[in-house]
Amino acid sequence: MRTQTMSDRVEIIENASLVLPDRVETGWLAVVDGRIAEIGEGRAPERGLDLSGDHLIPGLVELHTDHLESHYAPRPGVRWHPLGAVLAYDAQIAASGITTVFDSLRAGTDPDGSGLGSELMLLARTIADAREADLFRAEHRTHLRCEIPSGDVVETVRSFVERFPVGLISLMDHTPGQRQFRDVSKYYLYAGRSGRPIEEIKAGTERKIREGRALNAVNRPALVALARGHGIPLASHDDTTLADVAMSRAEDVALAEFPTTPEAARASHEAGITVMMGAPNLIRGGSHSGNVAAQALAEAGLLRILSSDYVPASLLMAAFQLPERVPGIRLPEAIATITANPAHATGLDDRGRIAPGLRADLVRVRMAQGVPVVRQVWRAGERVV
Structure with a gap:
């Protein structure tokens, strides 16, 4: 079932390898009201969830x-x-x-x-x-x-x-x-x-x-x-x-x-x-x-x-x-x-892309011995895994 606590609602994700529609870049992402509000390259304007370089892809x-x-x-x-x-x-x-x-x-x-x-x-x-x-x-x-x-x-x-x-x-x-x-x-x-x-x-x-x-x-x-x-x-x-x-x-x-x-x-x-x-x-x-x-x-x-x-x-x-x-x-x-x-x-x-205005369906993926491993999942900005 979906998690309902505010502590699990993601607002800023930083230090992520963002898989965007046309490129992969190290950057950050902000979520407001369940949608992607902003995407940036490099260091985030404020601290958030640090992905330690893991991939962030659309759900x-x-x-x-x-x-x-x-x-x-x-x-x-x-x-x-x-x-x-x-x-x-x-x-x-x-x-x-x-x-x-x-x-x-x-x-x-x-x-x-x-x-x-x-x-x-x-x-x-x-x-x-x-x-x-x-x-x-x-x-x-x-x-x-x-x-x-x-x-x-x-x-x-x-x-x-x-x-x-x-x-x-x-x-x-x-x-x-x-x-x-x-x-x-x-x-x-x-x-x-x-x-x-x-x-x-x-x-x-x-x-x-x-x-x-x-x-x-x-x-x-x-x-x-x-x-x-x-x-x-x-x-x-x-x-x-x-x-x-x-x-x-x-x-x-x-x-x-x-x-x-x-x-x-x-x-x-x-x-x-x-x-x-x-x-x-x-x-x-x-x-x-x-x-x-x-x-x-x-x-x-x-x-x-x-x-x-x-x-x-x-x-x-x-x-x-x-x-x-x-x-x-x-x-x-x-x-x-x-x-x-x-x-x-x-x-x-x-949905389906990391772009401003779209639903914040997101997946954190870490590579382990060449295998992509799901670490966290958000649907409309709420963590579900």
């Missing part, structure tokens, strides 16, 4: 993290206390330097029975209650991950947007044989982690392929219409072919989540669709599904946003590794992939 903005569901459903068939799960997740998010998070909630029941089903509404209600009670460290918004080849996805999303605010909708199709799982054998390996017998997985795969195309033809346009009707930005998940990108362009998609091929990434970029890749992909040196590497897209000048995907701490690590891995990318540009760029892509132009 991270996370658009796609699957981590909430792993707190709520830590094992197959196990459900944790919803408020306990939400608060544990929030603490991990904030400790990773993330001050704005789009909670990725999966809408649509998979034919094999996976997915949140009606529990989606339970988690959404729990998040809303925790926000109302001011229990969160980070600011929480909602990203609905819509499984297109699902019989109940359209009605679920329609019901959800009538009850809760939604900041982003992604169009996802995990039908084996296309997009992320073009290689069906890799889908078998992925699905096998559930512990189900391979015969059951193969039978379910045949059913998914058979039914997926028909459901996609009906559900995708319905979801696009819903998003447009409520003014919600759209993301397309795992675009692979030029035809996929052409469809996304026709639907006014704003964000390309994890394109799986270089040609899809380039076509998205040229169409004005912002390309986002997973930070774990960058850190591990490639995709766990055998798709295009995030580093290759960064080297080609196509990567604009990083997402932590399934490891919240990967966001900061990947941004600090980018300048080392890709010549020509400086630290301010790398930090923008986890701050200014995702904020701008979702219309949150009051």
